[in-house]
Amino acid sequence: MTSSSSPASSDETPTARQRAIVDLVEQQGFVAIGALARNFDITQQTARRDVNALCEAGLLRRYHGGAGLPSTVENIAYEARQVLNLEGKRKIAELVAREIPDHASLFLTLGTTTKEAARALTRHKGLRVITNHLQIAGMISSCKDAEVMVAGGAVRPIDAGVTGEMTLDFFSNFKVDYALMSISGIESDGSLFDFDYREVRLLRVIIANARRVFLLADQTKYNRHALVRAGHIADSIDALFTDSAPPRALADVLAEHGVAVHIAD
Known part of the structure; x- marks a missing residue:
């Protein structure tokens, strides 16, 4: 052995x-x-x-x-998610930040990878950011000429995320250039899943109100199972940003539907 x-x-x-x-x-x-x-x-x-x-x-x-x-009904503790494959998430963040021009408008969703993306975007100028993540709002507010708009609603103590009906109403008022979103799991057929139905409802609003949607998902999300269906990657996503090539079955689905795949070194 x-x-x-x-x-x-x-x-x-x-x-x-x-x-x-x-x-x-x-x-x-x-x-x-x-x-x-x-x-x-x-x-x-x-x-x-x-x-x-x-x-x-x-x-x-x-x-x-x-x-x-x-478990398909209970996510990993937030403290563990913040450090799980942190290097890979930071590489994804740097890669997607290079695709975002100065003076762009963005949705930034809850998630540890989108949080790293916010950190990478602090070098940009003139951003207009709408988010429901108080930590992301604090990061982006340090950008030169940035304007940050934060959704109202109930603040979750575990991750400083804002959720609820007020959050849905707030996001539906905007139409942005880019949405940077994360997800809990991507199954081999391209189905997207999350653990919280409230987050899924918000993701659907975000997808409907963004001109381009970028999914930020590190390799631990492949074939990971969760309870709440958030849609299909072909119907929702323009590009996947990841740190490892998708499994063959998922790669075939992405290619069939023309979803661009960006893999960080």
Whole structure:
């Protein structure tokens, strides 16, 4: 058997073997530790470390004797999401920022990757930004000549996000050049899913009122399952910005429907 290697911590990208473990669990629903060790020619101790790292990252759920799929009704804790594949999210943010010209109008949605995009946009001039994320509003307000408009509504303590009927009404008053949005999961057929129906309702308003829609999704979102359907990538998105090539089935869907794919180095 191969020697053990250190598992990815929550702020690192999962290793190729760990991604393969996630793929296997998605195919079978549950995989025992012993089966993982045999399948990947590693020790059971190494298999447990990989599973523990993936569970810590929210990509799997630990059960007695093995691992299964994470919950479809409960998202990863916000503190964990902020550091999960942070380097990949920052690369995505830098890539999408290069596509946004000065003096553009934008929607910026809730999400840890859109938060990094806001940070990358602080070098721009003359932006007009509409957001429901108080932390993003604070970042963009430091831009030269920027104007930030923040939606009204109830503020969530977990992430300083603003939600509710007032938020929907506020966003529906605008038509912007670009929407930068994130999502909890993208299934292989191109379906988009999230955990919160209120966020999904707002995403639909945002998509309908933006001339171009950019989806910011790192590799941990591929084939990740959530409860609330947000639409299909072909009907909603002009371009996907990511840190890793999509799985083959999803790549075929994107190519078939002409959705541009931008992959950060």
